[in-house]
Amino acid sequence: MMYWLGLFMIMFTIFPQQSFSGDDDYFLEIFVDNVTPFVGEQIAYHLRYYGETQTGVFPQFPSFEGFWIGDSYEAFNQIQIIGERQFFVREVVILIAPLRDGEYTIMPASLVVTGDVFRSAQVYETNPLQLQVRPLPPDAPTSFLGAVGDFTMSANFDPSVSLTLGTPFTFEIIIQGTGILELVTPPHLNLPDSWQIIAQPAIYTAPSIGIPLGSKRFRWRIIVDEAGRQTIPPIIWSYFDPYRQMYITLDTPIFSFNVLPSPSNEIRLNTTYQTDYLRLKPIEPASQIVIGDWWHLGWLIMPSVFFLMLLQNTLHHRNKHKVALRRSKTARMRALKRLQILETSSITPTKLTAIFYAYIADKLNVSNKQVTSQSVTTVLSQSVHHADVISQIQSLFSHINSMAYIPEGASYNFVEVVEELSGLLIQLDKTWEYHI
Amino acid sequence: MRYSRVVLYLFCVLCIAPIQADVGRDAYDSGDYANAIEYYEKRIATGEHHVAIYFNLGQAYSQLGQWGNALVNYHRAQRLAPRDNEIAQRIATIRAIRPDLYVGEQGLLEQVASISTFFSIAELEALALILWSGGWIGFIIFWHKISWRARLRYPFAIASVIIGFVLTITFCRIYIETARPLAVVIIPTASVMSGAGDEYFAMFTLSDGAEGRILEQHRQWIKIELTDGRLGWIDRQAIVQI
Numbered sequence: 001m002m003y004w005l006g007l008f009m010i011m012f013t014i015f016p017q018q019s020f021s022g023d024d025d026y027f028l029e030i031f032v033d034n035v036t037p038f039v040g041e042q043i044a045y046h047l048r049y050y051g052e053t054q055t056g057v058f059p060q061f062p063s064f065e066g067f068w069i070g071d072s073y074e075a076f077n078q079i080q081i082i083g084e085r086q087f088f089v090r091e092v093v094i095l096i097a098p099l100r101d102g103e104y105t106i107m108p109a110s111l112v113v114t115g116d117v118f119r120s121a122q123v124y125e126t127n128p129l130q131l132q133v134r135p136l137p138p139d140a141p142t143s144f145l146g147a148v149g150d151f152t153m154s155a156n157f158d159p160s161v162s163l164t165l166g167t168p169f170t171f172e173i174i175i176q177g178t179g180i181l182e183l184v185t186p187p188h189l190n191l192p193d194s195w196q197i198i199a200q201p202a203i204y205t206a207p208s209i210g211i212p213l214g215s216k217r218f219r220w221r222i223i224v225d226e227a228g229r230q231t232i233p234p235i236i237w238s239y240f241d242p243y244r245q246m247y248i249t250l251d252t253p254i255f256s257f258n259v260l261p262s263p264s265n266e267i268r269l270n271t272t273y274q275t276d277y278l279r280l281k282p283i284e285p286a287s288q289i290v291i292g293d294w295w296h297l298g299w300l301i302m303p304s305v306f307f308l309m310l311l312q313n314t315l316h317h318r319n320k321h322k323v324a325l326r327r328s329k330t331a332r333m334r335a336l337k338r339l340q341i342l343e344t345s346s347i348t349p350t351k352l353t354a355i356f357y358a359y360i361a362d363k364l365n366v367s368n369k370q371v372t373s374q375s376v377t378t379v380l381s382q383s384v385h386h387a388d389v390i391s392q393i394q395s396l397f398s399h400i401n402s403m404a405y406i407p408e409g410a411s412y413n414f415v416e417v418v419e420e421l422s423g424l425l426i427q428l429d430k431t432w433e434y435h436i
Numbered sequence: 437m438r439y440s441r442v443v444l445y446l447f448c449v450l451c452i453a454p455i456q457a458d459v460g461r462d463a464y465d466s467g468d469y470a471n472a473i474e475y476y477e478k479r480i481a482t483g484e485h486h487v488a489i490y491f492n493l494g495q496a497y498s499q500l501g502q503w504g505n506a507l508v509n510y511h512r513a514q515r516l517a518p519r520d521n522e523i524a525q526r527i528a529t530i531r532a533i534r535p536d537l538y539v540g541e542q543g544l545l546e547q548v549a550s551i552s553t554f555f556s557i558a559e560l561e562a563l564a565l566i567l568w569s570g571g572w573i574g575f576i577i578f579w580h581k582i583s584w585r586a587r588l589r590y591p592f593a594i595a596s597v598i599i600g601f602v603l604t605i606t607f608c609r610i611y612i613e614t615a616r617p618l619a620v621v622i623i624p625t626a627s628v629m630s631g632a633g634d635e636y637f638a639m640f641t642l643s644d645g646a647e648g649r650i651l652e653q654h655r656q657w658i659k660i661e662l663t664d665g666r667l668g669w670i671d672r673q674a675i676v677q678i
Binding site for chain 2: 168196223279280281283284295296301303
């Protein structure tokens with residue numbers, strides 16, 4: 001319930017005289033949502049300012065003497081058109097709570113606008129605010145510890161089923177709602193004196209966008225001193241609701257749980273430690289094997305093996321490639337030599353084909369008999385991926401084959417063909433891909 | 437002659453070891469915890485890193501109510517024996533009874549590393565090393581045996597994921613333990629300053645047994661990060677690194 005948006009909204013708007021003429025560039029207003037709060041009741045102090053620019057504008061809050069200052073947040077930050085003028089409007093809210101009853105004065109807030117080349121620095125100031133703080137009703141219950149607002153209370157217990165004697169568990173009370181939660185003190189736990197109860201620092205979660213209610217978590221670590229069925233009685237806590245103007249008392253359910261005997265079968269735990277509880281471990285000589293750090297080298301073994309294999313593989317391939325290149329060179333040299341020693345008169349298509357086949361055989365390191373026109377076609381298609389070279393070879397050999405059919409007595413320029421074949425062999429070597 | 441010396445040495449070791457173990461226990465059992473502490477500290481100073489020595493030292497400090505020192509030694513014992521329930525229980529108890537609330541580790545790396553608390557660092561590293569080596573063997577087979585690749589594809593992918601997971605956890609654990617080691621406050625109250633020096637303002641105080649991770653060191657000041665995210669500088673005399 002957002003009671004603080006409440007009943008008595010009053011607005012104190014202080015503008016400089018010239019602001020009414022609509023000529024001023026900055027306006028400042030303040031208001032609270034309740035001018036007659038109860039002691040400890042949360043009220044929202046709003047500071048809203050309008051400016052032609054957002055830069056160089058610094059709102060300054062009063063000191064709030066006599067108040068608890070809680071969370072603050074930006075209520076909005078937007079652009080508004082007022083009197084055909086555009087203003088950046090920003091509102092900041094501070095949650096405060098009066099700490100005593102009586103008459104209060106909140107000193108003026110101000111807005112400092114820094115100067116620039118066009119104007120001098122200006123300070124806008126509001127009037128002070130008067131509040132009449134009411135005392136809390138006198139009939140407060142004993143479980144009331146000063147919380148004012150609207151709250152709910154819940155409890156968590158972990159573990160919820162059973163635990164072993166000597167094992168601590170966490171008991172948690174969560175108080176959630178509107179009000180100055182930072183002022184809320186933990187409720188009293190009505191637990192046996194023999195239990196070890198260690199209060200932990202409270203965790204406060206401020207309200208934020210999407211979470212309108214703040215919360216405060218109180219935690220205790222508890223060690224039960226006796227095995228068996230144990231109970232946490234209801235935790236009773238009261239607060240004053242300023243909206244209903246009455247004290248409200250909340251309580252938690254009863255928590256029951258089983259405490260199992262300790263590992264050493266104790267059913268009662270002494271709060272002072274005993275040797276049985278804090279027993280020592282036997283020190284067995286030489287039970288620890290000290291290996292040292294040398295085994296970290298193990299991280300390098302398998303990668304090293306892999307890289308050695310990779311290296312060996314690479315070297316092996318490189319070697320095979322070198323051998324193939326050497327063989328190829330030898331084959332080319334031998335073929336060129338054969339072409340050179342051919343006498344012009346003795347050149348025939350059969351001899352040229354035989355020289356080419358011998359070249360292929362040398363290149364592949366196979367005998368001449370194994371090389372056929374079929375195998376040459378296959379080898380060329382596998383090893384030469386330059387289509388123009390293949391087509392040149394094919395056209396040259398169709399040309400050579402056609403020479404067998406030239407009419408008797410006709411002459412033919414074989415020297416040109418030999419030169420072309422020599423050039424092709426060199427080109428073939430350059431484009432040959434070795435599959436190793 | 438040489439053998440007789442070895443036999444004599446072994447005899448001495450076998451005789452002295454049980455006698456040494458009794459000295460600390462005797463002092464402890466008779467309620468002389470200060471002497472027990474002194475004895476166990478001496479054994480640690482001589483290079484003995486034994487679970488029981490750290491644990492017993494922690495027990496002796498616990499008897500004196502020195503929660504910080506006790507926690508340091510329980511943590512050291514737990515590093516050597518991570519699956520020891522007794523040690524874990526003692527750590528949980530001290531975390532419960534010390535003034536500062538225990539909040540679990542919040543950082544991503546810490547949470548990833550915490551998956552592996554079942555293992556000690558040495559065990560985790562050994563496991564990671566075995567998987568790492570196995571992974572490399574698998575990779576070599578995958579690379580070398582082209583005909584097996586189709587069959588090995590899915591097992592290799594699954595194994596890679598598992599190995600990657602274990603390696604990530606191991607890396608996080610080692611990084612956390614070495615680059616951001618745990619430290620425990622060992623004095624009743626220690627101020628945590630906003631900077632490395634007395635001239636800075638005290639942001640908050642920590643009590644005996646509070647834990648945090650060391651981020652950096654500047655002369656006698658150590659920057660620590662608490663598990664709830666708070667940061668600050670603390671005098672190095674006030675804390676002990678695990």
